[in-house]
Amino acid sequence: MKILKDIINVFYPDVCFCCKNYLTNNEKLLCLFCRNDLPLTNFSFETPNLVEKTFYGRIPIENGTALFYFIKKGKVQQLIHQLKYNGQQQVGSFIGNWLGEEMISSERFHDIDCIIPVPLHHKKLKKRGYNQVTTFGQSLSKILNIPFYENILKKKTAINSQTKLVRFDRWRNVEELFYIENEVSLSNKHILLIDDIITTGATLEASYLALNTFKNIKISIASMAYTK
Structure with missing residues (x-):
């Protein structure tokens, strides 16, 4: 198997998702x-x-963390872009394993x-074929040894991208956006709510309300990255 992998690598060598070097x-x-060179936040410690300060006066959270700072055109953006748009779901596992150990x-x-x-x-979901935080959540689930419930929280409508919206418009764009389906009894539970990138926190706030x-x-919160 190793010999076959070595032969494949000669013709199709793996390259770094960020710098494209072999x-x-x-x-x-x-x-x-x-x-x-990835900008770690150390928020877990x-x-x-x-992350926690983002939600002050909005929703009560127990703890919050994110593995990386998200910087426009930086390495973390390149890495998450590979996950979201190029089908590289192993990126979610890579980040989940790292954050889980933290x-x-x-x-x-x-x-x-x-x-x-x-x-x-x-x-x-149908167009992309996967939720970009699924492998992230599955890896956290395995390391933390707790269940991962992917089908409880649902989104009511498809909305336009949040990327270019200011804070108030982001909130208006997600208000009452989520609902509960396939109920598992979550009463009296401590839930880790996860997302890929935290910018204003509006989507996570709406998720909490549902x-x-x-x-x-x-509720505690964990994400791959926090927008600096």
Whole structure:
């Protein structure tokens, strides 16, 4: 098997998702230089941090974290672009494994009961073929040893991209956007709500409002990246 892989690599060598240089046998997705150049937040070990402060006065969250800072045209944007638009779902697993180990080490997330992702509308899901946070959530689920519930939170309508909207318009764009389906009893549970990138937090806030129909829930938040 290794010989076959070596032969394939001669003709179709793996390249770094960021710098496009060839990867060595010991490198996966990213070269060592680009991996070490990723802007880590260390939010898992800090409280209060910028993720938690984003939701002050809006929704009560227990803890919040994000693995990377998201910087326009930076390496993290390139990495997440590969996940969202080029079908490279292994990026989600790569980030989930990394963040999951951080969360275990921090000991601030030890009492979480389950993981729920921010969903895509079914039309966008059908077009893309996958939710970009699924493999991220599955990896967190495995490392944290808690269930991953992908089909509880649903999106009512497909909306325009949030990218160019200001804060107020983002909130108006997602208000009452989500609903609960395929109910599992989440009352009295501590839920880890996950997304790919936190910018204003409006989508996560709307997700919380839908989940808050369950009694006595607690919410923590984890994302791949936080917009700096």
